Amino acid sequence: MSVVTVLRQADIFEDLTNTQLELIASICSERHYQSGDVIFEENTPGDEMYVIANGEVEIIVNPSLVGADEGNDSHAIATLRRGQVFGEVSLVDEGLRSAGARCSQQDTHLIVIPREKLMLLCDTYPQMGYRLMRNLAADLAMKIRHTDLQVREQLMWAKRGKEG
Numbered sequence: 001m002s003v004v005t006v007l008r009q010a011d012i013f014e015d016l017t018n019t020q021l022e023l024i025a026s027i028c029s030e031r032h033y034q035s036g037d038v039i040f041e042e043n044t045p046g047d048e049m050y051v052i053a054n055g056e057v058e059i060i061v062n063p064s065l066v067g068a069d070e071g072n073d074s075h076a077i078a079t080l081r082r083g084q085v086f087g088e089v090s091l092v093d094e095g096l097r098s099a100g101a102r103c104s105q106q107d108t109h110l111i112v113i114p115r116e117k118l119m120l121l122c123d124t125y126p127q128m129g130y131r132l133m134r135n136l137a138a139d140l141a142m143k144i145r146h147t148d149l150q151v152r153e154q155l156m157w158a159k160r161g162k163e164g
Contacts, residue, residue, distance in 0.1 A: 001054075003053075004018070006053040006083070008021060009051075009083030011085075012088065012135040012136050016128060023128070024113065027114060027118060030053070030110065030111060032109055034107070035106050036102065039100075039101040042061060042099050043096045044096060049115070050085065051085050051110065051113070052083065052084050055081075055105040055106070057080045057086060057103055058079050058103075058104045059078040059080065059101055061100070074102075076104075077147075088139065088140065090115055092136070
């Protein structure tokens with residue numbers, strides 16, 4: 001499967017032309033992981049975004065990093081599959097990763113997009129940059145809404161536990 005075909009499957013590249021997708025593909029690299037491999041750790045610098053070409057990736061958080069007394073156990077908060085994107089927050093800011101990513105399936109194939117090269121493309125081709133950033137904002141908004149729902153469910157269960 002070509003890199004352009006993989007990019008076309010990702011929502012953040014919706015409405016981009018074949019030429020624009022080929023430009024993005026030209027700056028990408030590919031990496032392969034096996035089940036259990038750590039792609040990146042929470043609270044580490046990030047300068048790449050990933051698109052899943054094949055396989056599965058878990059997004060993980062470690063509650064002990066924010067003072068929760070749960071040991072060093074990481075918790076999977078999402079499982080992502082083909083066509084889904086992760087690590088995209090590093091395109092928006094250059095802060096530390098808000099979660100980690102771990103491969104959860106053998107022979108997982110990722111397309112890696114470096115922030116610096118993608119930003120240069122967006123600056124050089126503003127129409128493409130606008131479409132990409134609009135789609136990225138929509139993707140992040142959807143993920144925030146999903147996280148808000150998870151937090152509300154946790155609060156509801158915690159309240160019920162105290163009442164019972």
